[in-house]
Amino acid sequence: MIDQRRRGFLKGVLGAGVASFALGSGMIPLRVEAATTPDASNWPKKAFNTPGVDETISELYGMDATESDKISMDLPTIAQNGAVVPVTVETTLPNVTGIALLVAKNPNALAASFDIPEGTMPFVSNRLKMAETTDVVAVVISDGKAYKATKNVKVTVGGCGG
């Protein structure tokens, strides 16, 4: 009799413990997710739907970019797979606040744009898709002005390297 009651009591305590633990562990990830999910409402939708390099730059940044030799681009001259072309951009220009990567002959030129907060190096490496042999343009925003550099990539979908 006593045993049974004890057991019932224990079960109750254990049950409550498990329930509150489950509740607690369920709550925490939910709250973290809500706090860290980035809000994509400021995503530059129009710039991502603009064909052409110059049109996209003025849509994205509201100005034209001038050529600069202070932007260094590292990407293959010949890409054997247009679906995965590694592109690295670095610049010695001062006070960089943004970098954008454009692929001239893609249906929409803009592939990616990056915000560079203070303390972050003006460096980025990303992998892009390109449909055909084309120019890749890197845009850098330095001291509120836009600068660009261009490099051509030959895409050989057949993979013969030729």
Added chain:
Amino acid sequence: MASSIRVRAVENGGVTSLKALVRHPMDSGFVKDSAGNVIPAHFIQLLTITHNGKDVFVANWGPAVSKDPFLECRFKGAKKGDKLTISWTDNKGESDSTTATIA
């Protein structure tokens, strides 16, 4: 579920170098499947890297970023043992987030 994000961050001489690999189809909306139906666009729009509650890198991505995106960036002001949070949101409203410790 295993996280879609793999991160390695290394601090050296005051500069933290971060490499991230995200598992995501990044469908452009221009490709058809074997039955000839267009695969709807499904791609990450926004990826943020946060240190001490401050964004240290923000990537706005379009559908021209390769499948299973790779990203490398570098920033100052963090030290070994610090935590970084990497989060993304895609055009279907899906999202994921992970925390990494700087080595």
